[in-house]
Amino acid sequence: MPLPDITARITAACERADRSPAEVSLIAVSKKQPDERVEAVLAAGHRVFGENRVQEAQGKWPAWKDSYRGVELHLIGPLQSNKVRAAMELFDAIHTVDSLKLARRIADIAGQIGRCPTLFLQVNTGEEPQKAGVAPSEADALIREVRALDLPLRGLMCIPPQDEAPSLHFALLAKIAARNGLAGLSMGMSADFEEAIELGATHVRVGSAIFGERPVPA
Template sequence: MSDNATERLSAVEGEIARACKIARREPGEVTLIAVSKTHPAEAVAPLIAAGQRVFGENRVQEAADKWPALREAHEGIAVHLVGQLQSNKAEDATRLFDCIHSLDRPSLVTALARAFDKAGRQVPCFVQVDIGEEEQKGGCAIADLPALLTQARSAHIPLAGLMCVPPHGIEPAPYFALLAKLADDHGLPGRSMGMSGDFATAVMLGATHVRVGTALFGAR
């Protein structure tokens, strides 16, 4: 298991490095988030042993059950929330996560600002954009993005950048390029985009954070 984890991590890091070389970027500009949702602690431990330190979870409760013990056992771990966040879970998320990738609506801005004040802790947030205009997915509509960013800045939410999940089964490059342009237009440095099937393309188009699950853990 550990050998597999080492090989998978090396393969993903190698692909990121190759994509960076093509794009004339440095691999250090890209943060690899190992998406460990649904995987138990014993499946995560080999990746930690292989050197991975940044992980992603979709659900607050799963992270609360899994990560406190792993953090205690291993130094330098960061855990990002990459799934949707309910406003009533804002306080729990503030305590658990080092970064939130799914800020997508005014009510969540309000809830997070209140939670940050209560906890005395600021958590960097990516604003999720509904880049493919898909009603079933989370994310702020592109037309609503300027107003949401203004509200978040007024509430002193630390903005890390923008995040997207392109439509499934469609060439993702145009969507990644659009997210990068939106981030540039709004003066935001971070671009959380790209998953197991398309992270190399995302890196070539400016991703600063890629969210990789299957390529690191295998199919669930």
């Protein structure tokens, strides 16, 4: 199983950056993966997973959460306003808060259900029009507004453009987080998580390097 190889690479990256591996959480991205692959990783003892879609996660994770103690589920895909309640009831962390409107919706439902997942703001570091996320120039203001709602804001998340050096975007995200006193940095995926760790990532999102390529739908 590739999981031990990934954890060894995380440890090595932390050593190069003079960091403790305990500072980095490996999110195994299980979206669209066959159940048997996910269950193999669960059976190996891993407990932190990421999903892109609320509806897909609803179909499989409640049962796995009952069967495997200590599962921590992270939403790493876009969150629609009509899915907020369902997401907050299932997920332990949401990495894709990108507007004051969404933050207010989360705050309203948190007051109703008495709990709120840990939150990350998504920053569109490449300012790509097709991607979600707040613009870097607007991030500080959104951070202040979310904090004013008394929400559990842990940090920031980004997905760098495919055709640019990810290190530039990781460094920008870390700079925004540092000046706002945020400890969490959700950045780095299968191809670049080691670089992200060396630039301060606290959460890396790794899918295909753990599970293999997703099956092509028939």
